[in-house]
Amino acid sequence: MTDLFSLSGKTALVTGGSRGIGLMIARGFVEAGARVYVSSRKKDACDQVASELSKLGECRSIPADLSTEDGAKGLAAELAGRESALHVLVNNAGANWGAPLAEYPDSAWDKVLATNLKSPFFLSRACLPLLEKAARSDDPARIINIGSIDGLRVPLLETYAYSSSKAALHHLTRVLARQLAPRRITVNAVAPGPFESKMMAATLDRFRDAIVASCPLGRIGEPDDMAGVAIYLASRAGSYVTGAVIPVDGGISAC
Numbered sequence: 001m002t003d004l005f006s007l008s009g010k011t012a013l014v015t016g017g018s019r020g021i022g023l024m025i026a027r028g029f030v031e032a033g034a035r036v037y038v039s040s041r042k043k044d045a046c047d048q049v050a051s052e053l054s055k056l057g058e059c060r061s062i063p064a065d066l067s068t069e070d071g072a073k074g075l076a077a078e079l080a081g082r083e084s085a086l087h088v089l090v091n092n093a094g095a096n097w098g099a100p101l102a103e104y105p106d107s108a109w110d111k112v113l114a115t116n117l118k119s120p121f122f123l124s125r126a127c128l129p130l131l132e133k134a135a136r137s138d139d140p141a142r143i144i145n146i147g148s149i150d151g152l153r154v155p156l157l158e159t160y161a162y163s164s165s166k167a168a169l170h171h172l173t174r175v176l177a178r179q180l181a182p183r184r185i186t187v188n189a190v191a192p193g194p195f196e197s198k199m200m201a202a203t204l205d206r207f208r209d210a211i212v213a214s215c216p217l218g219r220i221g222e223p224d225d226m227a228g229v230a231i232y233l234a235s236r237a238g239s240y241v242t243g244a245v246i247p248v249d250g251g252i253s254a255c
């Protein structure tokens with residue numbers, strides 16, 4: 001059973017691994033035995049996380065801005081210079097923007113769609129040669145996209161571009177799953193509910209009690225809740241799962 005969920009011998013890249021949900025996943029992967037690369041725009045934050053997680057196992061930093069295709073290609077090229085194969089790609093980096101309908105700016109759509117939707121597409125494509133080198137019939141390479149319950153049901157806050165980007169990312173997950181299955185690469189999405197992070201800080205400050213009250217399991221998500229689902233999807237345990245969108249939300253989206 002330990003072997004079933006082990007990531008020993010696997011290499012993983014976690015975008016947005018410098019904090020929040022990405023850091024929860026990166027830490028879980030390192031503890032499960034993977035060599036983990038964390039990436040985000042801020043070099044100091046990536047370096048600090050790599051240094052901290054290296055006390056638990058293997059973690060390295062490759063800073064990159066993923067808001068453009070060139071940024072995604074650059075990250076994949078840098079990784080290809082260091083690794084001969086990539087077993088797990090986690091497309092987690094994301095951005096949010098809330099504003100009233102009448103004021104919701106064009107620039108918000110550009111920023112949010114570029115980061116949340118286009119970047120997982122371009123980075124996945126740029127990483128395909130490395131993923132294919134890790135792909136096996138009995139243990140495929142994995143792409144894990146971090147969506148949101150806001151892409152499953154309509155959020156209360158006015159985050160037009162964000163919730164649309166996440167619904168689109170869930171569907172892109174299914175489309176890529178079909179295309180990449182013959183190449184022995186699985187593509188799944190995790191749709192988190194509320195987890196502590198910089199992105200969620202203002203929302204939790206204002207609405208924590210209401211969010212907890214609306215959650216059937218009566219709490220905010222914990223780091224192990226996110227690490228657990230990501231380790232399942234990345235390990236041999238998740239080998240036969242592709243095209244799935246898994247809510248990890250204490251039951252919020254189901255009720």
Ligand SMILES: NC(=O)c1ccc[n+]([C@@H]2O[C@H](COP(=O)([O-])OP(=O)(O)OC[C@H]3O[C@@H](n4cnc5c(N)ncnc54)[C@H](OP(=O)(O)O)[C@@H]3O)[C@@H](O)[C@H]2O)c1
Pocket residue numbers: 015016017018019020021022039040041042045064065066067092093094095115146147148149191192193194195196197198199200
């Ligand atoms: N927290 C929640 O409750 C929740 C719920 C549902 C879904 N999610 C999703 O989970 C993911 C992580 O969110 P989070 O809550 O952990 O937010 P967060 O704390 O704000 O983390 C976002 C991460 O993405 C990186 N990032 C942002 N823009 C980037 C860019 N252009 N290029 C590269 N990296 C970039 C950030 O680092 P830099 O600033 O250094 O670039 C940071 O590491 C997102 O996709 C989010 O939509 C979160």
